Amino acid sequence: MSNHFTRRSLLKLIGFAATGSLVPASLKSFVEQASAADGDALYDLPLQGNCRVMHTTDIHAQLRPVFYREPNVNLGVGEAEGKLPHLVGRSLLEKTQIPVDSPESYAFTNLDFEANAKRYGRTGGLANLKTLMDQLRAQAGGIENTLTMDGGDLWQGSATALWTRGVDMVDASNILGVQLMTGHWEFTYHQEELLKNLSRFKGEFLSQNVRVKEDSLFEDAYFELVEAYGGLGLYDEDIGYAFKPFTTKVIGGRKLAVIGQAFPRTANANPQGFIPDWSFGIREEEMIELIEQIRQDESPDAIILLSHNGMDVDLKLASRVDGIDAIFGGHTHDGIPVPVEVKTPNGGTCLVTNAGTNGKFVGVMDMDIGEGGVRGMQYHLLPIFDDLLEADSEMDAFINNIRQTIYEDSVVESRAENHRVSAIRMGKTYGEILDEKLARSDRTLFRRGNFMGTWDQLICDALKHEYQAQVTLSPGFRWGTSVLKGEWITMEDVMTQTACTYGETYVQDMTGEALMTILESVADNLFDPDPYFQSGGDMVRVGGMDYTIDPSKPLLSRITDAKLDSGEVIDPAKTYRVAGWAVVGDAPDGRLIWDIARDYLLDQRDGEDVIRIQKMNHPTLVGVKTNPGVADYEGKLI
Amino acid sequence: MTEMKNTFSRRTFNKTVAVVGAGAALGVTPIVSQAAWPEAAFDAETIEGVLQSLYGVAEAIPSDAINVKGPDIAENGAVVPVSIKADIPNADSVALLVAKNPAPLASSFDLANPGMVSVGTRIKMGETSELIALVRAEGKVYTATSKEVKVTIGGCGG
Numbered sequence: 001m002s003n004h005f006t007r008r009s010l011l012k013l014i015g016f017a018a019t020g021s022l023v024p025a026s027l028k029s030f031v032e033q034a035s036a037a038d039g040d041a042l043y044d045l046p047l048q049g050n051c052r053v054m055h056t057t058d059i060h061a062q063l064r065p066v067f068y069r070e071p072n073v074n075l076g077v078g079e080a081e082g083k084l085p086h087l088v089g090r091s092l093l094e095k096t097q098i099p100v101d102s103p104e105s106y107a108f109t110n111l112d113f114e115a116n117a118k119r120y121g122r123t124g125g126l127a128n129l130k131t132l133m134d135q136l137r138a139q140a141g142g143i144e145n146t147l148t149m150d151g152g153d154l155w156q157g158s159a160t161a162l163w164t165r166g167v168d169m170v171d172a173s174n175i176l177g178v179q180l181m182t183g184h185w186e187f188t189y190h191q192e193e194l195l196k197n198l199s200r201f202k203g204e205f206l207s208q209n210v211r212v213k214e215d216s217l218f219e220d221a222y223f224e225l226v227e228a229y230g231g232l233g234l235y236d237e238d239i240g241y242a243f244k245p246f247t248t249k250v251i252g253g254r255k256l257a258v259i260g261q262a263f264p265r266t267a268n269a270n271p272q273g274f275i276p277d278w279s280f281g282i283r284e285e286e287m288i289e290l291i292e293q294i295r296q297d298e299s300p301d302a303i304i305l306l307s308h309n310g311m312d313v314d315l316k317l318a319s320r321v322d323g324i325d326a327i328f329g330g331h332t333h334d335g336i337p338v339p340v341e342v343k344t345p346n347g348g349t350c351l352v353t354n355a356g357t358n359g360k361f362v363g364v365m366d367m368d369i370g371e372g373g374v375r376g377m378q379y380h381l382l383p384i385f386d387d388l389l390e391a392d393s394e395m396d397a398f399i400n401n402i403r404q405t406i407y408e409d410s411v412v413e414s415r416a417e418n419h420r421v422s423a424i425r426m427g428k429t430y431g432e433i434l435d436e437k438l439a440r441s442d443r444t445l446f447r448r449g450n451f452m453g454t455w456d457q458l459i460c461d462a463l464k465h466e467y468q469a470q471v472t473l474s475p476g477f478r479w480g481t482s483v484l485k486g487e488w489i490t491m492e493d494v495m496t497q498t499a500c501t502y503g504e505t506y507v508q509d510m511t512g513e514a515l516m517t518i519l520e521s522v523a524d525n526l527f528d529p530d531p532y533f534q535s536g537g538d539m540v541r542v543g544g545m546d547y548t549i550d551p552s553k554p555l556l557s558r559i560t561d562a563k564l565d566s567g568e569v570i571d572p573a574k575t576y577r578v579a580g581w582a583v584v585g586d587a588p589d590g591r592l593i594w595d596i597a598r599d600y601l602l603d604q605r606d607g608e609d610v611i612r613i614q615k616m617n618h619p620t621l622v623g624v625k626t627n628p629g630v631a632d633y634e635g636k637l638i
Numbered sequence: 639m640t641e642m643k644n645t646f647s648r649r650t651f652n653k654t655v656a657v658v659g660a661g662a663a664l665g666v667t668p669i670v671s672q673a674a675w676p677e678a679a680f681d682a683e684t685i686e687g688v689l690q691s692l693y694g695v696a697e698a699i700p701s702d703a704i705n706v707k708g709p710d711i712a713e714n715g716a717v718v719p720v721s722i723k724a725d726i727p728n729a730d731s732v733a734l735l736v737a738k739n740p741a742p743l744a745s746s747f748d749l750a751n752p753g754m755v756s757v758g759t760r761i762k763m764g765e766t767s768e769l770i771a772l773v774r775a776e777g778k779v780y781t782a783t784s785k786e787v788k789v790t791i792g793g794c795g796g
Contacts, residue, residue: 214719267713268792279719281709475793521791532710533788555766584793 048378049368050252052140053147057330058357060157063399065125065386066481068358071449072110075629078529085311085334091628096337107383124359127391145252149180151330152308156185159495170200179203184263191275195229206260208245209283216277254369257300261307265535271584291323301369311354312531318342318350325374326351333357333478339379403431415587434492439605442612447480460543462600463579467507471545473580476538498594505590507579513572527551550622688743698781706771708787715789717760722771724755731774738767
């Protein structure tokens with residue numbers, strides 16, 4: 001343990017910082033904030049009530065501890081403006097009463113990220129998480145009083161997850177003791193690989209909203225597929241459930257029903273080619289009917305939703321659906337320290353949570369469940385500070401073992417046959433490949449935020465260099481970790497930004513009009529004021545071109561003033577050379593993005609091994625100067 | 639882990655139907671049949687034009703008894719699943735229109751046995767649009783409009 005930061009010093013800091021904080025009256029009965037008045041309480045949580053639900057989400061296969069910078073741009077539009085989760089920096093701290101310059105402000109915001117990262121160290125890592133989970137289980141009086149759930153995006157996001165097609169993460173999930181799960185990026189392996197992974201997974205995979213397409217139910221091929229996996233993939237042929245929609249568990253002597261909700265836009269946001277037989281969607285009406293059925297058939301004492309909807313969708317859903325006591329949400333990677341209380345149509349309350357990303361947090365909901373109803377709930381979103389937790393030896397050994405695996409000819413790292421397996425990696429161990437030092441960073445590198453991040457700019461620069469492109473497009477994924485200024489960028493870092501099953505690249509001539517239509521459409525997927533019409537991650541990153549965006553405007557009118565780095569205004573009728581990656585349609589045949597990035601870093605670093613970003617393509621933002629979802633923006637605000 | 643509940647699957651149903659179809663002339667009356675191709679209606683470029691050429695009326699009567707539904711967001715604009723249900727006695731014809739398609743009429747069905755309307759079909763949508771259902775019963779034409787179905791670019795999800 002690199003002990004610049006000890007448990008003792010942390011407790012002092014928390015104890016000091018928390019002095020004088022007040023829990024808002026409206027939340028008092030339900031919520032005990034993470035900034036507990038008693039500093040000793042960080043990881044020392046005796047069970048309050050009779051049922052402890054532990055929730056992780058969007059870990060994106062980060063087995064080892066990481067640096068992860070929270071966003072400084074996370075805009076809410078329409079009714080979401082200025083509300084959780086669309087608060088960043090000091091606005092988030094004020095709203096949730098977390099002191100500035102505390103370990104928690106490091107965990108939950110981007111404030112003083114570099115200095116705090118050095119002070120408080122890395123976060124996450126499944127060996128540390130396992131230690132904490134075991135501790136939380138013991139504090140609850142044993143696993144009969146706890147439920148461990150993961151909200152998905154657990155089995156993708158690293159090189160080793162890609163090279164093992166998710167299998168390393170299935171095994172890690174089993175060691176962690178994940179009992180229930182739903183998914184999103186799990187569906188970016190081929191559907192047969194997902195079924196294989198699910199048959200290896202010791203927990204239950206839940207989703208009420210993944211349905212087998214009608215056409216597939218008329219074909220023998222689908223039945224043969226599911227029969228090969230013992231029926232997995234067809235839970236109920238009449239309704240079309242691909243997976244079990246809900247389960248019940250007796251926890252702390254009370255019956256808890258848990259419904260699963262996979263990412264509703266998987267077939268829009270990711271390649272449909274991997275999952276030809278499944279259809280997604282929010283399926284709100286079906287959810288209402290299911291809850292009614294569960295109440296009648298199961299008489300549970302509480303009903304909770306394990307969701308990959310994204311927080312805005314969860315907030316809307318909670319306001320329209322009765323009968324859910326709490327939603328454990330993910331997808332949008334919002335590390336929100338307090339639950340949001342939502343009034344349901346019949347006047348009840350649903351607590352909506354979101355547990356961040358990259359293994360940085362574990363959400364702990366202590367429920368006091370009576371017969372037929374919940375009496376109270378207390379929520380903590382605990383940051384995983386690695387300097388304060390010993391690594392679990394079983395998980396640690398497992399992770400080390402994965403890194404000793406040899407990269408062999410059987411690896412599949414692309415849809416395109418010519419890029420299926422890499423000759424330069426062949427015969428090396430995963431660890432050797434990933435520990436390769438490529439260049440030092442000239443600034444802190446990160447992705448998360450609604451617009452261009454420093455990591456994205458490097459990727460765009462690499463694409464531009466590779467293809468001599470004028471404009472480059474890089475997806476607005478929300479995953480990807482951070483590299484501190486001056487540190488080595490390793491191959492592992494590159495892979496945490498790029499490791500997906502569709503990493504092929506393209507270059508093509510595109511009219512200015514087509515380019516603008518892409519940008520407008522993606523912006524609409526992000527900024528549609530109705531959360532049910534939003535469909536994915538952050539804004540597509542655009543390299544080599546600057547533009548101005550007004551998120552509050554309707555489709556096809558948000559983006560103006562687009563011009564190349566040369567200053568040339570984008571002409572709708574003219575043609576531009578555009579490069580990009582992560583195409584959801586047919587695989588293009590260009591090299592894999594991580595190889596392009598690796599070569600760029602190795603070849604273009606300077607004499608001091610530093611890779612320099614010449615220009616950041618920050619878009620200019622209109623109408624958000626007073627929006628608390630943006631702070632310290634490095635581009636222009638007008 | 640997963641048990642398959644039902645003994646009668648769609649797949650076996652499909653096969654049964656195929657066998658029946660092969661035997662032909664078993665006196666099976668189709669519940670829904672495609673009408674003679676109403677070319678003018680499918681070519682009409684406005685909703686009014688469809689009403690006129692399909693049903694010979696100038697306007698339709700809004701009705702709460704019709705429920706027309708599509709997904710919030712189409713997963714594939716080329717095959718958008720849509721359903722129309724209507725609780726209108728003696729309905730004998732149903733039509734589905736995509737408001738923003740250049741030629742709005744997407745499907746029309748004549749019901750051989752007038753009764754409860756429950757129709758599912760798949761349509762092509764070029765852009766985000768509302769869906770309009772028309773139901774004819776006893777010479778009158780009723781209508782209802784769905785929520786918008788969004789047709790959008792894929793990708794960039796995180």
